[in-house]
Amino acid sequence: MVTIAAIIYEPGSSIKNKTGTWRTFRPILDTNKCVKCENCYIFCPEGAIQEDENGNFKIDYDYCKGCLICMNECPVNAITKVREEK
Amino acid sequence: MCEVKVITGTSAAAEAAKLADVDVIAAYPITPQTTCVEKLAEFVANGELDAEYIKVESEHSAMSACIGAAATGARTFTATASQGLALMHEMLFIASGMRLPIVMMVANRALSAPINIWNDQQDSIAERDSGWIQIYVEDNQETLDSIIQAYKIAENEDVLLPVMVCLDGFILTHTVEPVTIPKAERVRDFLGVYEPKHAYLDPDRPITQGPVGVPDCYMETRKQVEEAMERAKKVIKEVNEEFSERFKRKYGNGLVEAYNLDKADTVLVAMGSVCGTIKYVIDELKKEGKEVGLLRIRTFRPFPKEDIKEFLKDANNIAVLDKNISLGFNKGALGIEMASILKNKKVCNYIVGLGGRDITIDNIKSIINHVEKAEDDETVWVGLKE
Amino acid sequence: MQFPREELFAPGHRGCAGCGAAIVARLLLKAAGKDTIISNATGCLEVMTTPYPETAWRVPWIHTAFENAAATASGVEAAIKALKRKRGKYKDKKINVIAIGGDGGTADIGFQSLSGAMERGHDMLYIMYDNEAYMNTGIQRSSSTPFMAATTTSPAGSKIRGEDRPKKDVAMIMAAHGIPYVATACISYPEDFMRKVKKALSIEGPKFIQVLQPCTTGWGYPPEKTIEIGRLAVETGIFPLYEIENGEFRITYKPAKRKPVKEYLKMQKRYRHLTDEDIERIQKYIDEKCKLLGL
Known part of the structure; x- marks a missing residue:
C-alpha cells in the first residue's frame, strides 16, 4: 500500500537498490600499497569505500558503480581496474 | 461572555486565525485581501498572537513557506486573492498532495485581463481541481466561524487536506457587520493543538516528504486524496454540528x-x-x-x-x-x-x-x-x- | 582519521557513476551532522535520491517544487522557532535548516525565492550545487553556464559558438544582500568545503555557499575525472575559492601559480569546439577576473 502523500518513513532505504550491477570496470584496492590518505573514502559518490574492523579501506561492490574516481585520486596507485565479466 | 465587534470580513478572518492560535503565517499583500494580513501583522506586533510571521516576496513563496511550516508540524495560515491565488496555483496541488492542513482565506476577485480588483469567484473556481476543500461564506460571521471550523476539518486524521475559505471581495472583505467573537479558550478547547502523526520534520524521525511519485505509486496518491475528500463530507457535517452545540451558530448541514x-x-x-x-x-x-x-x-x-x-x-x-x-x-x-x-x-x-x-x-x-x-x-x- | 565516518547519505541512489552532486550531498551531511533538515529543490539530486519508496536520505528531507527550496526552508525555519517557543518541541536542540538547489533552481527559477529568504534573515544555509546547466532535463544552459560552453540550448553552431553570456556571479549577488556568510567551494577540496559548511552553520542568520561540482554527463568527460576537473577549475582561477564573512572577503585557496585555462577546457566535450583564439579570449577574461580578486 502506498503511504499517505507517498512519504518515505524508512531513512536510507535506497540501500535496497544494489547499484553494483551498473559497473563496467571494477576497482581493486591493494591494501598493502594503501597509505590511508582517505582520498578514495571521501571522494566516492556512493560512500561505497569504508574502513573495515582492521582499519583497512574496502570497496563495497554491492554499490560501487565503477566510476573509478578512487583510482584516479589514489596518490600511490593502490587502486587498479579490471573489466567486469558479464 | 463573548464579544461583539463591528468588523470587516478580512478582520473577521484575522480574528479567526488569532483564535486558532496559528504558529506560522506567510503572506503577501493583494487587494482585497490586504487588510487581513495587516490585521494579523498588528496582532503579532502587539503580542496578541504568538506566531512567526513570514513577510514573503510573493504568493508563490507564501504557499511554499506554509507548506514547509505545515510539513514541520506547525498550524499555518495565509490569505490571498485573484492573481495571487493564480500565482500559487502550482503550490496548491503540492499542499494537498503532501496532505498538509493549511488554511487560507481567499478574498474572491476577478482574474485579469483586463485587470479588475472587484469581486467574482473565478479565482477560486479556477482552483477547483487542486485538492483543496473550498468553503464559500455568506457573511462576516460565517467567515470567522468557517476559518475556525476549517482547522478542525483540515487537521482531522480522516481528512488531512488544506482548506480555502472564500469570501466575496469588497462585498464582505470591506463591509462592516457585527461579528460575535468567541472566547479564545473556548476555541482552543474546540480545536486542540495540531499534533500531526503522518508528516513532520524532526531529526529524531528522519522521513522523506515529497519524493518522486513514480508511475507505480502516483495514481494511488491521487485516489487517496479523492477518498479523503469523500470522508471530508461527513467530517464537515460533524464539525458544523459540534460547532453549533458549542457556539450556537450553524450553517445548514455544513455542506x-x-x-x-x-x-x-x-x-x-x-x-x-x-x-x-x-x-x-x-x-x-x-x-x-x-x-x-x-x-x-x-x-x-x-x-x-x-x-x-x-x-x-x-x-x-x-x-x-x-x-x-x-x-x-x-x-x-x-x-x-x-x-x-x-x-x-x-x-x-x-x-x-x-x-x-x-x-x-x-x-x-x-x-x-x-x-x-x-x-x-x-x-x-x-x-x-x- | 580526517573525515567523520557517519554516512547520512545512503548508497543505492540513482546518480550517474562519478556524480558530483552525490559528492556534494555526502560531504554536506558529513559536515552538518544528523540534526539537519534538508529542503531540496527539484533537480538531479532530488530525482536521483528519492524514487518512491526509496530514499538516500537519513536526515529529515522535504521537496516541494523547483523554484522554492529557499521559501520552503523559510517555512521550516519559522515553524521550528514557533514550535520551540510555544510548545517546547526539539528540546532546545540546534537544528540546521539547509536548502539545496542546483544552478538552475538557484540562479534562475529559484532566484526570487532565494533573494527573499536571504533578505528576510532566516537562520538557514543555502547550498547551490553548481554544475553549470540544467542537467536533469538533459543539459540546457542556465545563467550559471560559463561563456562559450556548449549545451543543448547553447550549442556550438557555425554562427553562435556556444553560450554567448558570461557566468552569472550568484555568490557576489548574495554577498550584496549583506548576509553574514557567503562562500564558494568545490568538491575537489573536501576539507575546505566541509570547513565552510561548519563555519556557516555556526553563524546565526542566512548563509550561502556555491559549490562547484563537475558533471560527467553534462560536461563530457570520463567519470573518474570528476575530482580532477574540479581541481583544475580552481587551479586555473576559473572558479576561485573564497569566503565573505561579515563583509570581509578572503581567498581561501590561492594556487601557487595559476595553470593555463586550456588544461581545464581541453578535458571537456562542452568546450571541444573552441579554437586557440577562443581559448585565448577566455584566458584573458579569467586573468582580468583573477586580478580583481587578487589571485
Missing part, C-alpha cells in the same frame, strides 16, 4: 444550506454573499404569496452531490447562479456540476456579477421569471450592457 425549499417549485442555487440578496427576495415574494427556494452551496469541494439531489428532488425550475465562466463552454462551474448530477431536470445557468457587476434585486427577480418560463436548459448572462 449545503436550504432556505424555503419545502413548498418551492422554483429553486435558486448559488454560493457566497449573493445568497443574502436572494434570501431577501425570497422573503419579499413570500409576502406576495409566491414560494421560491434557495439552496446555498457552502462547500464546492467536496461537492455535495447526494445532498443536492435530495434537497432538489421536488423542484422543477432550477436556476444556478455563477460568478465565474468556463470560457468555451458558456456555463459557470456550478452550472456544469449541477447539470451533470440533475439529468432529468430543467437547469438554467445564470452568469452574474463578473468583475464586480452589481447583482440587483431586479436581477434576481428576472432570473426567477426566466427559469419559470424557460422550456429547456439555457445559459443567460445577466446584467450585460448593450
Whole structure:
C-alpha cells in the first residue's frame, strides 16, 4: 500500500537498490600499497569505500558503480581496474 | 461572555486565525485581501498572537513557506486573492498532495485581463481541481466561524487536506457587520493543538516528504486524496454540528444550506454573499404569496452531490447562479456540476456579477421569471450592457 | 582519521557513476551532522535520491517544487522557532535548516525565492550545487553556464559558438544582500568545503555557499575525472575559492601559480569546439577576473 502523500518513513532505504550491477570496470584496492590518505573514502559518490574492523579501506561492490574516481585520486596507485565479466 | 465587534470580513478572518492560535503565517499583500494580513501583522506586533510571521516576496513563496511550516508540524495560515491565488496555483496541488492542513482565506476577485480588483469567484473556481476543500461564506460571521471550523476539518486524521475559505471581495472583505467573537479558550478547547502523526520534520524521525511519485505509486496518491475528500463530507457535517452545540451558530448541514425549499417549485442555487440578496427576495415574494427556494452551496469541494439531489428532488425550475465562466463552454462551474448530477431536470445557468457587476434585486427577480418560463436548459448572462 | 565516518547519505541512489552532486550531498551531511533538515529543490539530486519508496536520505528531507527550496526552508525555519517557543518541541536542540538547489533552481527559477529568504534573515544555509546547466532535463544552459560552453540550448553552431553570456556571479549577488556568510567551494577540496559548511552553520542568520561540482554527463568527460576537473577549475582561477564573512572577503585557496585555462577546457566535450583564439579570449577574461580578486 502506498503511504499517505507517498512519504518515505524508512531513512536510507535506497540501500535496497544494489547499484553494483551498473559497473563496467571494477576497482581493486591493494591494501598493502594503501597509505590511508582517505582520498578514495571521501571522494566516492556512493560512500561505497569504508574502513573495515582492521582499519583497512574496502570497496563495497554491492554499490560501487565503477566510476573509478578512487583510482584516479589514489596518490600511490593502490587502486587498479579490471573489466567486469558479464 | 463573548464579544461583539463591528468588523470587516478580512478582520473577521484575522480574528479567526488569532483564535486558532496559528504558529506560522506567510503572506503577501493583494487587494482585497490586504487588510487581513495587516490585521494579523498588528496582532503579532502587539503580542496578541504568538506566531512567526513570514513577510514573503510573493504568493508563490507564501504557499511554499506554509507548506514547509505545515510539513514541520506547525498550524499555518495565509490569505490571498485573484492573481495571487493564480500565482500559487502550482503550490496548491503540492499542499494537498503532501496532505498538509493549511488554511487560507481567499478574498474572491476577478482574474485579469483586463485587470479588475472587484469581486467574482473565478479565482477560486479556477482552483477547483487542486485538492483543496473550498468553503464559500455568506457573511462576516460565517467567515470567522468557517476559518475556525476549517482547522478542525483540515487537521482531522480522516481528512488531512488544506482548506480555502472564500469570501466575496469588497462585498464582505470591506463591509462592516457585527461579528460575535468567541472566547479564545473556548476555541482552543474546540480545536486542540495540531499534533500531526503522518508528516513532520524532526531529526529524531528522519522521513522523506515529497519524493518522486513514480508511475507505480502516483495514481494511488491521487485516489487517496479523492477518498479523503469523500470522508471530508461527513467530517464537515460533524464539525458544523459540534460547532453549533458549542457556539450556537450553524450553517445548514455544513455542506449545503436550504432556505424555503419545502413548498418551492422554483429553486435558486448559488454560493457566497449573493445568497443574502436572494434570501431577501425570497422573503419579499413570500409576502406576495409566491414560494421560491434557495439552496446555498457552502462547500464546492467536496461537492455535495447526494445532498443536492435530495434537497432538489421536488423542484422543477432550477436556476444556478455563477460568478465565474468556463470560457468555451458558456456555463459557470456550478452550472456544469449541477447539470451533470440533475439529468432529468430543467437547469438554467445564470452568469452574474463578473468583475464586480452589481447583482440587483431586479436581477434576481428576472432570473426567477426566466427559469419559470424557460422550456429547456439555457445559459443567460445577466446584467450585460448593450 | 580526517573525515567523520557517519554516512547520512545512503548508497543505492540513482546518480550517474562519478556524480558530483552525490559528492556534494555526502560531504554536506558529513559536515552538518544528523540534526539537519534538508529542503531540496527539484533537480538531479532530488530525482536521483528519492524514487518512491526509496530514499538516500537519513536526515529529515522535504521537496516541494523547483523554484522554492529557499521559501520552503523559510517555512521550516519559522515553524521550528514557533514550535520551540510555544510548545517546547526539539528540546532546545540546534537544528540546521539547509536548502539545496542546483544552478538552475538557484540562479534562475529559484532566484526570487532565494533573494527573499536571504533578505528576510532566516537562520538557514543555502547550498547551490553548481554544475553549470540544467542537467536533469538533459543539459540546457542556465545563467550559471560559463561563456562559450556548449549545451543543448547553447550549442556550438557555425554562427553562435556556444553560450554567448558570461557566468552569472550568484555568490557576489548574495554577498550584496549583506548576509553574514557567503562562500564558494568545490568538491575537489573536501576539507575546505566541509570547513565552510561548519563555519556557516555556526553563524546565526542566512548563509550561502556555491559549490562547484563537475558533471560527467553534462560536461563530457570520463567519470573518474570528476575530482580532477574540479581541481583544475580552481587551479586555473576559473572558479576561485573564497569566503565573505561579515563583509570581509578572503581567498581561501590561492594556487601557487595559476595553470593555463586550456588544461581545464581541453578535458571537456562542452568546450571541444573552441579554437586557440577562443581559448585565448577566455584566458584573458579569467586573468582580468583573477586580478580583481587578487589571485
